[in-house]
């Protein structure tokens with residue numbers, strides 16, 4: 142292989158790995174500086190800074206987000222394998238217009254997983270799910286409504302990992318192409334509760350058309366895991382009524398009851 146080609150390939154692999162770390166919740170990567178005995182930290186947004194307040198040991202050996210606590214008994218590397226299998230996916234036409242694959246983010250050991258529809262423009266640009274307006278609403282639901290920490294207590298992903306152009310709904314063939322990876326993600330995490338946000342997520346997980354206004358707040362099962370259906374935060378923003386907000390609040394209280402049981 143020509144040196145230039147090999148270099149380009151290595152850079153692409155490095156970029157993919159850094160994207161993967163960022164999607165997994167890492168914000169920094171420790172580097173050994175040739176200019177100093179102290180390591181420096183590279184942020185995944187591309188800037189560098191010294192992190193001297195932290196103990197040297199913790200700066201040299203980052204805790205993997207996929208290292209499960211010894212006593213939780215859950216699988217440890219499932220999400221890594223799923224992400225590797227997904228690769229630089231071209232299994233459906235959404236690959237032609239996306240900027241980044243938005244795999245998911247949060248705690249891979251979480252007991253609670255939210256599943257949305259697909260990345261929007263902000264998510265596509267940043268490579269992270271639910272970072273736009275709807276994402277802020279979801280964070281508010283998690284942190285103010287449920288008193289949980291979004292990054293520590295939940296994992297968030299979508300039924301398709303690439304942005305549908307113009308924020309249209311994902312098409313059937315796109316959902317079918319991406320669904321196996323969603324299922325593998327959920328099986329790898331195996332949370333106590335999955336929350337489907339909105340009709341497309343609920344319909345994809347249940348394999349039928351779900352009338353979300355009728356079925357929100359009801360429990361279902363997905364691959365042996367409890368599944369709650371509720372409104373998508375983007376819908377809440379469009380129909381910001383007391384009734385709708387109360388409905389989502391009530392649904393999340395049901396989820397909390399199961400999480401605490």
Ligand code: SF4
Nearest residue numbers: 230233236302303319
């Ligand atoms: S939406 Fe899913 S199946 Fe389609 S290209 Fe993206 S990752 Fe692949």
